[in-house]
Amino acid sequence: xxxxxxxxxxxxxxxxxxxxxxxxxxxxxxxxxxxxxxxxxxxxxxxxxxxxxxxxxxxxxxxxxxxxxxxxxxxxxxxxxxxxxxxxxxxxxxxxxxxxxxxxxxxxxxxxxxxxxxxxxxxxxxxxxxxxxxxxxxxxxxxxxxxxxxxxxxxxxxxxxxxxxxxxxxxxxxxxxxxxxxxxxxxxxxxxxxxxxxxxxxxxxxxxxxxxxxxxxxxxxxxxxxxxxxxxxxxxxxxxxxxxxxxxxxxxxxxxxxxxxxxxxxxxxxxxxxxxxxxxxxxxxxxxxxxxxxxxxxxxxxxxxxxxxxxxxxxxxxxxxxxxxxxxxxxxxxxxxxxxxxxxxxxxxxxxxxxxxxxxxxxxxxxxxxxxxxxxxxxxxxxxxxxxxxxxxxxxxxxxxxxxxxxxxxxxxxxxxxxxxxxxxxxxxxxxxxxxxxxxxxxxxxxxxxxxxxxxxxxxxxxxxxxxxxxxxxxxxxxxxxxxxxxxxxxxxxxxxxxxxxxxxxxxxxxxxxxxxxxxxxxxxxxxx
Numbered sequence: 263x264x265x266x267x268x269x270x271x272x273x274x275x276x277x278x279x280x281x282x283x284x285x286x287x288x289x290x291x292x293x294x295x296x297x298x299x300x301x302x303x304x305x306x307x308x309x310x311x312x313x314x315x316x317x318x319x320x321x322x323x324x325x326x327x328x329x330x331x332x333x334x335x336x337x338x339x340x341x342x343x344x345x346x347x348x349x350x351x352x353x354x355x356x357x358x359x360x361x362x363x364x365x366x367x368x369x370x371x372x373x374x375x376x377x378x379x380x381x382x383x384x385x386x387x388x389x390x391x392x393x394x395x396x397x398x399x400x401x402x403x404x405x406x407x408x409x410x411x412x413x414x415x416x417x418x419x420x421x422x423x424x425x426x427x428x429x430x431x432x433x434x435x436x437x438x439x440x441x442x443x444x445x446x447x448x449x450x451x452x453x454x455x456x457x458x459x460x461x462x463x464x465x466x467x468x469x470x471x472x473x474x475x476x477x478x479x480x481x482x483x484x485x486x487x488x489x490x491x492x493x494x495x496x497x498x499x500x501x502x503x504x505x506x507x508x509x510x511x512x513x514x515x516x517x518x519x520x521x522x523x524x525x526x527x528x529x530x531x532x533x534x535x536x537x538x539x540x541x542x543x544x545x546x547x548x549x550x551x552x553x554x555x556x557x558x559x560x561x562x563x564x565x566x567x568x569x570x571x572x573x574x575x576x577x578x579x580x581x582x583x584x585x586x587x588x589x590x591x592x593x594x595x596x597x598x599x600x601x602x603x604x605x606x607x608x609x610x611x612x613x614x615x616x617x618x619x620x621x622x623x624x625x626x627x628x629x630x631x632x633x634x635x636x637x638x639x640x641x642x643x644x645x646x647x648x649x650x651x652x653x654x655x656x657x658x659x660x661x662x663x664x665x666x667x668x669x670x671x672x673x674x675x676x677x678x679x680x681x682x683x684x685x686x687x688x689x690x691x692x693x694x695x696x697x698x699x700x701x702x703x704x705x706x707x708x709x710x711x712x713x714x715x716x717x718x719x720x721x722x723x724x725x726x727x728x729x730x731x732x733x734x735x736x737x738x739x740x741x742x743x744x745x746x747x748x749x750x751x752x753x754x755x756x757x758x759x760x761x762x763x764x765x766x767x768x769x770x771x772x773x774x775x776x777x778x779x780x781x782x783x784x785x786x787x788x789x790x791x
């Protein structure tokens with residue numbers, strides 16, 4: 263059994279027996295000795311090694327994974343011996359080899375205009391590439407067919423990148439002699455062309471022309487940048503002015519036009535909204551810090567825009583530094599008071615009261631919203647939503663309202679029960695409990711009728727601490743409820759066997775079955791439209 267050696271040749275890994283390895287090693291050493299001293303020697307040797315690797319790789323089969331000495335001999339017959347070729351200025355006599363290469367279609371990068379498709383086709387068929395270029399132009403006029411065909415050929419035809427591929431493209435044998443001659447020719451052409459270009463008058467004229475072109479381009483870019491800066495400056499002035507005007511109007515005037523429908527509400531006075539969340543003594547301080555924190559950057563934006571447009575210089579370092587210090591202090595104050603006020607929301611508490619609904623003349627309970635209960639005046643309120651809880655401020659009385667949520671569940675006893683759960687936050691758990699207890703919500707029972715307020719409200723002078731009121735009716739099996747149309751104001755996501763939407767449940771009777779709330783009088787689920 264012969265010893266095998268693992269080698270890397272042309273970027274490909276081979277397993278080769280030691281006899282073949284010694285023969286290949288001598289062959290490569292001869293190549294290095296013949297071409298290593300040349301300027302283009304490294305490229306010649308690299309291309310030859312890549313071709314040798316291709317030949318040897320073709321000898322690898324499923325049943326044969328190791329290169330043997332016969333494979334090396336076959337490779338040498340194809341490539342020829344390095345010492346057989348004359349090295350000098352004169353043309354080399356072609357060396358006869360047993361194997362004749364066939365042409366392969368490649369894209370020719372050396373004579374290309376775009377992708378080398380036409381020059382590759384011309385080389386393959388032995389036709390001047392100009393005829394293929396004319397053909398593609400003519401086909402392009404036929405609904406763009408030529409462009410599509412060209413792109414397809416560009417994708418599917420490989421590019422002749424290595425010397426071996428370029429020889430294959432021209433139908434020449436890929437031998438040591440031909441690879442050497444091809445690399446030398448390319449190398450010499452590049453060097454001569456570069457030297458001619460550099461020494462020619464045209465080169466110097468081109469150099470001056472290029473310099474003038476770049477100088478002109480530079481001037482155009484400078485003018486373009488000046489125009490862009492002017493546009494940016496005008497944008498800064500307009501944006502800063504109108505934003506500043508809007509915030510001044512918002513902060514200082516009770517009825518403002520500049521931010522209509524802001525946060526789903528009509529005209530409002532910012533201090534009124536601010537008073538919902540913080541004590542009145544802090545409102546003025548917060549307003550001043552907000553005006554500085556927002557106004558200074560807006561004024562700086564306007565001033566910067568004016569400087570960009572009119573391009574003047576001013577000794578404004580002292581003013582700028584003073585404005586920055588004021589802005590920084592206002593931001594620090596805002597963060598500080600926000601942290602202090604945030605303590606009032608650190609704890610949450612829930613208070614639940616359960617009421618038994620008794621004395622019903624029948625098994626049917628009627629539910630209705632009190633249309634005359636206390637609520638914010640419709641034409642003088644605004645609404646915002648925070649943490650999925652709506653806030654309604656009556657601007658005429660400064661009272662804060664919220665909407666309760668009404669739900670129905672299957673009861674565990676024979677008696678109907680109404681749970682009223684109030685929730686609120688506070689700086690401590692005890693204060694959160696007190697805030698929840700202080701929420702004002704009213705309801706009443708009149709025989710078989712339950713009447714609910716449409717809003718709950720905060721006591722006068724108390725701040726908003728994420729309050730919420732939730733009503734849950736525990737309805738025993740067999741009991742019936744009727745939703746008046748007014749209940750759409752407070753019902754929320756009531757589960758039922760027919761998956762009927764809340765707004766479609768009103769003006770109907772519903773009975774509690776073991777599987778859930780079902781529309782009374784239907785043996786099948788009604789279809790939602």
